[in-house]
Amino acid sequence: MSLVLRSYWRSSCSWRVRIGLNWKQLPYDIVPVHLVADGGQQHSDTHRALNPSRELPVLLVDGEPLAQSVAILEYLEETHPDPPLLPRSPLDRARVRQMTEVVNSGIQPVQNLRVMQRLGREYDFSRADQVGWSRDWIALGLTALEQLVSNHGGRYSFGDSVSWADLCLVPQLYNARRFDVDLTAFPSLTAVESQLESLPEFVAAHPDQQPDAA
Ligand SMILES: N[C@@H](CCC(=O)N[C@@H](CS)C(=O)NCC(=O)O)C(=O)O
Structure with a gap:
């Protein structure tokens, strides 16, 4: 499985997903998206095609874009339950x-x-x-x-x-x-x-x- 995270160093939502990926020991590449430079690269055609909300993070799973950090964490939990990031009950x-x-x-x-x-x-x-x-x-x-x-x-x-x-x-x-x-x-x-x-x-x-x- 190839994982690419579109991320900005100080984006708190990207940061959540970075920790989640690290916790699950999943290797991933980072593609930086600058939220301020060029009027905000999240507004570029390339990024909007991947996330119509024009936000970070976006996780590309074998090229398929997923946005919303909690939805991404949910996906990681379902596909890689161990080690867990949610309790059992x-x-x-x-x-x-x-x-x-x-x-x-x-x-x-x-x-x-x-x-x-x-x-x-x-x-x-x-x-x-x-x-x-x-x-x-x-x-x-x-x-x-x-x-x-x-x-x-x-x-x-x-x-x-x-x-x-x-x-x-x-x-x-x-x-x-x-x-x-x-x-x-x-x-x-x-x-x-x-x-x-x-x-x-x-x-x-x-x-x-x-x-x-x-
Ligand atoms: N609920 C979304 C929020 C995403 C979000 O707001 N991301 C911020 C960075 S933490 C962003 O991309 N902001 C761009 C902007 O406000 O133009 C998530 O959890 O992924």
């Missing part, structure tokens, strides 16, 4: 999905690049306004996640096994720092992050390790 799996969606559908969409660009272009948001916007939405979502991880976490976000919740957490905390979120309010999240950040699958997926890192 339905309730536990739903809990991990709940944590995943706090980031995936609660936080990331409102601080996405296109939202920032539109706030600047059409609503006169200064850079400081944009940072404030992102900071507040990220903090709101992390407040919910902190409670969930404090209730259900262990070594990692959910118990003592790495799960999708961790794949979403680490990139989101990196973004939180970029937007000056005060992370002292989230001790459970930063404690889990400190367990995760030295795992080789996470190290290799870090933005600084990517071929397009600036």
Whole structure:
């Protein structure tokens, strides 16, 4: 099976998938797509043909394009269940999905690049306004996640096994720092992050390790 990931070094959604692929020990090639250069290469005809949503990541599986990071993780879980990134029982799996969606559908969409660009272009948001916007939405979502991880976490976000919740957490905390979120309010999240950040699958997926890192 050939796997090619269209990725941007600082894209949090691409980062989730990089960790997932590493966790499953699946070799893949990276094709960098620059989200800012040339007006954003995600808007190019080539990329739009692969993902009409004009977003990253896109995983090409034997040439077949798949987008939406959680759909990709679901595909990887179904095709390569070991080592797992979801717990076994339905309730536990739903809990991990709940944590995943706090980031995936609660936080990331409102601080996405296109939202920032539109706030600047059409609503006169200064850079400081944009940072404030992102900071507040990220903090709101992390407040919910902190409670969930404090209730259900262990070594990692959910118990003592790495799960999708961790794949979403680490990139989101990196973004939180970029937007000056005060992370002292989230001790459970930063404690889990400190367990995760030295795992080789996470190290290799870090933005600084990517071929397009600036
Ligand atoms: N729900 C999608 C979100 C994808 C997404 O928003 N990706 C960002 C990078 S993390 C992107 O490509 N943004 C481009 C833009 O806003 O123009 C996923 O999880 O894959």
